[in-house]
Amino acid sequence: MVNSKEESTTKKDLLMVGFLCNWCSYGGADTAGVCRFNQPTDLRIIRIPCTGRMDPLFVVKALIYGADGVLVSGCHPKDCHYNKGNFYARRRLEVLKQFLPFMGIHTDRFRYTWVSSSEGQLWQQVVTEFSETIHGLGPNLGVHGESDAKAAMSFF
Amino acid sequence: MEDKTKTLQREFLKVFEKLEVVLGWEPGYDSLHATPSFIRQAQDLNRLVWNPLCSQNLCTYLVKTLNASVREDDKKIGICVKGCDSRSLVALIQEKFVTRETLYIVGIPCEGTVDWRRLMRLEPSLKDVQEVHIEGNELDVETAQKTYRFPLQHVLEQRCLHCRYPNPIIYDLLIGELITPHASDDQAYGDIEKIEQYSLPDRLKFWEKELDRCIRCYACRNACPLCVCRDSCIAETRSPKWLAQRCDLKEKFFYHMIHAMHLAGRCTECGECERVCPVEIPVTLIKKKLNQIVKELLDYEAGIDPQKQPPLLTFDPSEKGI
Numbered sequence: 384m385v386n387s388k389e390e391s392t393t394k395k396d397l398l399m400v401g402f403l404c405n406w407c408s409y410g411g412a413d414t415a416g417v418c419r420f421n422q423p424t425d426l427r428i429i430r431i432p433c434t435g436r437m438d439p440l441f442v443v444k445a446l447i448y449g450a451d452g453v454l455v456s457g458c459h460p461k462d463c464h465y466n467k468g469n470f471y472a473r474r475r476l477e478v479l480k481q482f483l484p485f486m487g488i489h490t491d492r493f494r495y496t497w498v499s500s501s502e503g504q505l506w507q508q509v510v511t512e513f514s515e516t517i518h519g520l521g522p523n524l525g526v527h528g529e530s531d532a533k534a535a536m537s538f539f
Numbered sequence: 540m541e542d543k544t545k546t547l548q549r550e551f552l553k554v555f556e557k558l559e560v561v562l563g564w565e566p567g568y569d570s571l572h573a574t575p576s577f578i579r580q581a582q583d584l585n586r587l588v589w590n591p592l593c594s595q596n597l598c599t600y601l602v603k604t605l606n607a608s609v610r611e612d613d614k615k616i617g618i619c620v621k622g623c624d625s626r627s628l629v630a631l632i633q634e635k636f637v638t639r640e641t642l643y644i645v646g647i648p649c650e651g652t653v654d655w656r657r658l659m660r661l662e663p664s665l666k667d668v669q670e671v672h673i674e675g676n677e678l679d680v681e682t683a684q685k686t687y688r689f690p691l692q693h694v695l696e697q698r699c700l701h702c703r704y705p706n707p708i709i710y711d712l713l714i715g716e717l718i719t720p721h722a723s724d725d726q727a728y729g730d731i732e733k734i735e736q737y738s739l740p741d742r743l744k745f746w747e748k749e750l751d752r753c754i755r756c757y758a759c760r761n762a763c764p765l766c767v768c769r770d771s772c773i774a775e776t777r778s779p780k781w782l783a784q785r786c787d788l789k790e791k792f793f794y795h796m797i798h799a800m801h802l803a804g805r806c807t808e809c810g811e812c813e814r815v816c817p818v819e820i821p822v823t824l825i826k827k828k829l830n831q832i833v834k835e836l837l838d839y840e841a842g843i844d845p846q847k848q849p850p851l852l853t854f855d856p857s858e859k860g861i
Contacts, residue, residue: 440781443796447789461856470854477861478803478832478851485734485828486796487743526747526792 397451397517401428401510402437406464408456410500412510420507423514426454433457434495435468439479442493446483449525452517455495456509462499469497491516492523543589543647546714550645551617555581558643559614562600564593570668571655575600589619589714591673594652594696596809598627598764602636616642621649623698625707626807626842627764632709633845634805634852636767639709646707648718651691651699653678654814658694662687698810698823701727708843728831730824746792752818753791759812759822760798765805773797799825804833804851807842836861 403409434457442453463469476495484490498506565576565586573592631637667683680687701722760766773781806826813823837850
């Protein structure tokens with residue numbers, strides 16, 4: 384436990400989770416790759432069918448369990464493959480984004496954005512900016528607290 | 540208060556043959572508690588009471604116990620609602636969990652309900668209580684020996700101190716007279732601001748400390764009139780498995796986030812979650828913050844207009860800035 388704590392504070396690579404919609408942003412990230420744009424390496428991408436699939440709790444769970452940042456990206460509003468998925472998503476995600484600071488989680492650790500599949504360059508820009516923000520904030524220790532520390536103490 | 544109880548009983552008796560069941564309150568296991576009551580026979584109507592101890596939100600039972608959306612005969616369900624309860628009822632009607640036509644709603648304007656835990660802290664030796672009623676700004680508790688008087692501010696539940704809707708929003712019959720709310724709209728979110736004065740790490744510490752007490756009894760979920768997933772609550776399902784059975788802070792924290800996010804834009808601030816919490820976690824604060832965000836962002840308040848739709852269940856292509 385002691386070791387893992389030291390590791391978590393000294394690790395250089397941060398871990399970010401990206402939820403990308405299948406039809407636009409996943410394609411956009413692919414375009415960026417095909418065009419050989421330089422991108423930060425600390426984003427792990429999860430493909431979702433549509434941002435309408437995006438349960439705000441995915442973000443919450445990632446942040447509570449120690450992801451350093453969460454990025455959600457989908458089709459531009461009015462360009463959704465399923466017509467309205469991202470209209471639902473943007474309301475839910477904006478509410479979540481404003482709510483996180485109340486629970487003590489920095490609002491910049493979560494970002495949602497819209498990138499279409501032809502916008503490889505925009506994707507490069509978004510992901511670079513996001514990575515810089517997260518590196519500025521440093522590692523996220525997630526939710527822990529005294530009981531965890533005590534439980535760990537009782538083991539060692 | 541005596542006469543309101545009588546009126547309640549009399550009015551229900553008048554229409555009882557058209558009702559299948561009456562949901563109200565009756566005296567609980569001691570005189571400081573009221574308990575929900577399901578009355579199916581006319582001679583039992585005299586068990587009904589109305590006093591400042593009737594704190595339960597009965598709308599919870601409409602969906603969870605009675606399944607009020609499906610009625611076989613044309614008999615209705617009679618239900619008593621306070622101001623806050625009526626908002627839950629509106630929200631349930633909006634989301635089509637109950638139909639307005641199957642209900643006979645008796646609205647009771649409410650001056651606040653008593654938090655017996657606060658009362659017992661003020662006067663630990665309180666026993667043999669015979670009657671409890673509100674007189675102006677004071678609560679009178681009559682015991683066999685003497686009458687105690689407590690300032691309302693010290694014994695009411697948290698939700699009642701900032702209550703903006705003491706009067707029922709929908710009803711078929713109103714018992715008593717409409718009253719003016721104690722709190723104005725700008726006072727509504729005062730307790731949130733206290734937390735927002737803390738820095739981010741301090742807020743996290745505050746919630747870690749509060750939520751660490753949680754024993755995950757799920758009482759807050761069970762008492763919530765709008766937690767309607769019943770057997771499919773993702774806090775308990777194994778597939779999908781969102782939460783482990785492990786007892787650690789991450790799980791507790793995440794459970795409360797599930798409850799909060801599922802109620803975003805739907806919560807009517809009836810305060811039941813906080814009232815039933817055995818370890819007194821201020822859960823309503825979380826819900827209130829979400830309501831404030833929804834109010835500012837999407838200009839919507841839950842449980843006011845039966846015609847409207849909760850904003851997170853719909854969308855508007857024309858909106859800008861999000």
